[in-house]
Amino acid sequence: MKLTNQQKCENLLKFYDDSENNIKADALVNRAYIDKVSKQTINEKVNAQMNSIKTEIYNINPKFKEGSKNYEATKKLVSETLSNYEQALLDLSSFYDGKIEQLILRKVELESSLIGSILNEEYLNENIEKRNNQKENDSVKKSVKDNIKAVIEKIKNRRTANAEVDPKMITNLLDQQEVAIELDEQFSNNIDKIIKDKNDNKDSMEKFEQEISLINSEIDKINERKKNSIYDAMEIGGKELTPNVKKIKIFGRITRFFVSRFNTAKVVQSTIIDPLNERIEIFKVNELSSMKG
Amino acid sequence: MKLGTVVYGNQIYNLDGMSLDEMKLLLQNIENDKRESIRIAKDVIKNNE
Numbered sequence: 001m002k003l004t005n006q007q008k009c010e011n012l013l014k015f016y017d018d019s020e021n022n023i024k025a026d027a028l029v030n031r032a033y034i035d036k037v038s039k040q041t042i043n044e045k046v047n048a049q050m051n052s053i054k055t056e057i058y059n060i061n062p063k064f065k066e067g068s069k070n071y072e073a074t075k076k077l078v079s080e081t082l083s084n085y086e087q088a089l090l091d092l093s094s095f096y097d098g099k100i101e102q103l104i105l106r107k108v109e110l111e112s113s114l115i116g117s118i119l120n121e122e123y124l125n126e127n128i129e130k131r132n133n134q135k136e137n138d139s140v141k142k143s144v145k146d147n148i149k150a151v152i153e154k155i156k157n158r159r160t161a162n163a164e165v166d167p168k169m170i171t172n173l174l175d176q177q178e179v180a181i182e183l184d185e186q187f188s189n190n191i192d193k194i195i196k197d198k199n200d201n202k203d204s205m206e207k208f209e210q211e212i213s214l215i216n217s218e219i220d221k222i223n224e225r226k227k228n229s230i231y232d233a234m235e236i237g238g239k240e241l242t243p244n245v246k247k248i249k250i251f252g253r254i255t256r257f258f259v260s261r262f263n264t265a266k267v268v269q270s271t272i273i274d275p276l277n278e279r280i281e282i283f284k285v286n287e288l289s290s291m292k293g
Numbered sequence: 294m295k296l297g298t299v300v301y302g303n304q305i306y307n308l309d310g311m312s313l314d315e316m317k318l319l320l321q322n323i324e325n326d327k328r329e330s331i332r333i334a335k336d337v338i339k340n341n342e
Contacts, residue, residue: 002340008337011333012334012337015333019330023327025301028299028308029301029319029323032299032316033313033316036311036313036316040313122337
């Protein structure tokens with residue numbers, strides 16, 4: 001069933017409003033989603049690192065208590081190092097999030113263009129319809145003009161024979177008619193241009209849809225790459241989070257008696273914190289800076 | 294950073310309080326909605342060609 005003009009306009013207006021809201025909502029949720037993925041992955045990684053530090057501390061001194069006053073200095077050190085660690089991971093995630101943000105913006109641009117092209121399609125259809133009606137009128141006009149031309153021809157022949165009418169006047173009349181017919185034909189030819197525009201518009205719509213679909217899968221890919229990159233960052237050896245840390249041999253063998261006589265804070269700093277800080281610095285200088293270019 | 298809220302389908306969503314799975318589902322719904330409304334618009338136009 002063919003829709004009335006009013007129904008068609010109402011439908012397209014609703015389409016425009018819905019699309020505008022959907023595009024906005026999609027961009028906002030997408031941006032929030034990538035942010036949440038980063039936060040969650042970084043939290044997971046920092047917690048794993050914190051647990052690993054605790055395990056290491058207990059390996060060094062099994063009698064060590066978190067609530068103890070002696071732990072204050074170590075706690076401060078651990079907290080500073082973990083903030084540094086977290087910041088390096090945030091910088092890493094920002095690199096990927098920046099790329100995804102650009103893709104989200106491009107997607108908004110393409111989706112808006114797609115909506116524009118769909119509405120333009122309707123405008124071009126209407127134009128073709130108008131031109132078609134015009135063309136029908138043109139052919140009627142042309143045949144009427146042809147008839148008039150033929151009649152004038154006859155009169156001209158008759159009049160020139162009797163020499164009663166000025167032939168120049170008739171020739172001018174004929175010339176004017178020729179020009180009018182030519183203009184009308186040109187006007188009708190515009191329809192070909194509109195049809196070409198319509199085809200171009202269809203091609204653009206297909207291109208927009210293809211690029212949008214590519215962007216969607218690219219966003220998913222970069223998000224996944226970001227997660228893996230965060231998990232792999234500053235890890236030693238295998239490509240996995242550090243749930244357990246190797247027990248330091250020299251301390252594994254010593255007795256509880258000896259352990260309590262070590263300055264745990266200093267040992268923790270030299271065997272856990274300093275190497276971790278070194279890993280953070282190496283990561284910042286090498287991987288992070290090469291990523292940022 | 295606060296993620297804020299988003300209005301979609303006559304509902305307000307608090308993005309900070311949503312889990313990743315809930316967000317993914319919401320994104321999927323928006324995407325489906327967009328596709329459906331484009332399909333309908335194309336049909337409306339085709340209907341009048």
